[in-house]
Amino acid sequence: MNSLSCDGVTFAYSKEATPVFENHSFRFGKGINLLKGYSGCGKTTLLKIFAGYLRPLSGTVSTPSGLRPGSCDYQRREMSFLFQRFNLLPLATVRRNLELAGELAGMGRRDLGDRIGYWVDKLGLAPVADRKAASLSGGQQQRAAIARALIKDAQVLLLDEPTSGLDDLNTRLIIQALKETVRRECVCLICTHDHRLENLSHEVVDFNRFLPVERHLLALA
């Protein structure tokens, strides 16, 4: 089993709310999979379901290793998640943020040190590596969050809007990093509206095919 998939998934944020998905199935293979769609169509929700951060009301989710998405081992070792709002630990330095993710993944001290050094250099974070996350600019925080997601050899890489609001230079840095990462065998899901990432993907999934666009948005457009 080398793919990330869900089968017959139904999800709603509360019992009273309209379901975001109703009996949907998705399957994503190795490589970069781009999820495109209008805002609010459920891309981030799907990513969170694959990360185990949300539990579907029904249906099954399968990971490449076969571990349950909600299990600690899966979240520590096999999956990396980039949040739209980065969500770095505000009191920890950039280096400590990376260390914590690596340590939780069970990486050895030397290996972790090498990898932190590598990604810090690669993403231009060396000057701010020892600064607290809360004191960084938006672009620096985004690169730090990408570095944190790439620090471990995750089999599943879930990136929510990795380049939103970034200039071309920063975006190029991130594209290079992603290209390098997917050379190894992993399932990478990227939610984005950014056209600059379209050439990067092996597969583009248009979410609007599955889910109806909100009518009021269409009317406004």
Added chain:
Amino acid sequence: MKLLISIGSYLLKDTCWRWREQPGSVLTRFVVAYALVLPSLGLLGAFALMADHLEARLKRDGIDMLYVTEQVFPRSDDIAARQRHALYAQLAEHGTMFQLLQLFGAAKTPESSAARVVAYPDASIRHLSGVIAPESPVVFLSDALPAGMPIRAEVDKHHVEARARRPTGTLAKLFQENVLLVPEGMLPRLELNGHLRVSLLKADDVAALRGLERAVRLTAKLDERSVFTRGSTKLLDDLERLKSKQARWRFGLAVAGGGVLALVLGTLAVLEYQQRAYVIALLRGFGVRRWMVYVAQLLENAVVVNLAGVAAYFTLACGQRALYRAFGAGAMAGFSFERMLAEVVVILACVNVGVLISTLPALRALRKEVGTILS
């Protein structure tokens, strides 16, 4: 292990940061715990001190002694018939007894002021063997005079030669002032003027003591005599009542303290959890288990509350020591740690149960899914 240390160090740093940035939260918890523990410990400590005081009195008076005092009037049959020894003879099998007659007169000596005059019957000689001897049947009991010193005293226009002795044992408990101890019959005129008969009954055990006291009262009632008894039974009853009250208060205060603390800390924990939800969710997103976050919160509250408890104890101990010193009772033990250990342990145990209960709402909040908190 490495993982635990790593997560623990971040959680610790996070806690220290919150304490520095939002001291109100930790101070509120500290003050609430302090304000609850201080009066509770104070009350329980007061009970402990009262119990100690009663126990000290029991030890001083002799836990198995009954003192019966009754007035014998000049014309009473008692004096005429000289039947005083037979009075409590039936009780002798329940303990030992000896009697003294405190005469209505005073002895004067050149060295000291007036002393009481007490006569002892022949039957009591064996109980006074440490004080009187065949060659010196008249003794002058005094704390101030050197033992063996010859004393010349004047009683009822008679001159009496006596030897000074230090009062010990029961005599020391009975008389706190100087006493001239003479054999019965030596001062007949004074004896016939009436006297106070002091009977000392020593029981075999506390149960026998209660029986003796009842018997003495019954005998006096039947003979229509008024007697005054002083024994440890009343003190023992007081001590028992005090101890049961102490147990009730200990339980009540501990439960009330723990309950109030659980409510207040629980409310604070919920509010604080809402503020910390982001960091906690993030750590959980990395695969940190719920129980680790929960334990961190539990430990934080436990540390704050126990520190407040210890601070309350020291405030009480120092305050009391200062008061004792101010009133010249510095030598008294007061709220020493050994004495208060049981009370401190009981109160802190309940307060910690309160802490445990207070984290239940946070435990419920921890069940919220990470994906609904982080975006």
